[in-house]
Amino acid sequence: MVRFEGVTKVFPNGFIGLEDISFEIDPGSLLYVTGESGAGKTTLMRLLIREILPTQGRIYFKDLSVADLPAHQLPQLRRQIGVVFQDYQLIPDRTIRENTSIILEIMGVKSDQIKKRVSDVLEIVGLPDKVDLFPVQLSGGELQRAAIARAMVTAPDLLFADEPTGNLDEETAEGIIALLRRIRDLGTTVIVSTHDKALRDKNPGDHLELRQGKIVNLDKIPTDQPGRSDGQKSKATEKENKDDKKSPSKTKAPIENSTKAK
């Protein structure tokens, strides 16, 4: 589904966002990307939707090189990746219904279908009674749900939630994670980036840990585990990843390679 190959991102001010990272995500995975603020989680998302370009390396989404996509195909790429932004990015002067339906309007979906899909998706995220409210009238948790609704309304192949629980209380955060897991169960590949490692520890899933732009830890769940949600985990550090390559008897993991062997 997604493959990063030796990706480095150096920003114009010299800050290294990501440094030589490689990994792969299989369809149907739920991957937690953890790390402190500035570790490179958001950079990962921005690279994936080509908001920014990598300084080095290649990124593949469904075997298409993201950086090499012609400009006119960029909207198509972004429609296939639903993104829940850290700051929600909901348009303030549009209602929740309008915010959710905008992407379908962009795609040229007929209005009756838009109405049905928006109602369905707002039902799933638990906001059926908030459709005509504006973002400013919603709580943090509701805004997060609205952002998730917008991201999933097109039934994207991949959903990237960037710090979806960042400003939420524990209970609401659990609710959001449960919702994202439910979306994964419906067949969408989900990436959740969070600085809250405890949150990830409480919820099963693949795990990619970043620190100062580098992968320092990579947990994977064997594919033969039902739902790949709570099976035996194997840890792959940079060194262990090299060992993985030497021992073909190991189970094929959804996240195949961690950082490149140096």
Added chain:
Amino acid sequence: MRSLLQALKSIRRSPYQALAASLVLYLTFFIGYSLVLFIFGSNKVINFFETRPQVTGFFDQQTPQSLLEAHQQRLEQEPYVQAVELITQEEALEIYRAQTEQDPLLQELVTADILPSSLEVSTVTIDDLAKVAEIMQTLEGIDEVVYQQDVIDSLRQWTTNLRYVGLTVLAIFSITSLLVVVLITSMRIASKKYETKVMRLIGATKWYIMKPFLVESMLYGTVGAVLSWLTVYILMLYATPAIKSFFGEIELLPIEPSLMLLLLAGGWLAAIVLGLVAGLISTRRLFRV
């Protein structure tokens, strides 16, 4: 339809900006329509003078009728001559009487034998006047040749100058309108920067984002073009009696409705183009980042 609704919503939210843009365009199109009507009218005036007898040759009183008729036939054979009219002494007297009917004393003193016969020649173009005058100077019995090229030259000069002035003013107003619409559309875009950024991130095409702004610019142009057309039409109808009285037998009015509709169509097209260009200039900046 979505773009139109969004453009109308945007106008409703900032009515003063929309009003400013529409007013500038209104002025521009008002000048534009006035200029077109002026060019149309001045062409009619010049054409009126050009198709009237422009060279008049007066003959000695003793010149026989047969000779005058021979001269008339000779002139009619020239390809650049449109018409030749022979005014006999008797006809000259009738014209004189008509012109002096208010003053019977003047009529009593004049008889046909003291008035000259004349040939009035109109040419195809005004440039042929000199040639006709030259020929007439050589005709037997000719006394004096009078022609109004100076008047027409002067009229032409005036209308040409006025056209240049009008076009210059129109050009200045067009550029000003373009800049005002660019400015206002840019302000709109700046106020929707966040929305635009979000739309791009979730997969909107450039065209989808640009469309409402382009439609809005074209709406300003349309409002300006249609309202100024209505104003010009109403003013023209109001001024028709005065214009008719001033120009006398020159039939400037009424202007055919088809011409006015053509003017509206042309103005509307120009408004769409102007709005589109202004919109494109503004929205180009959207995608620079």
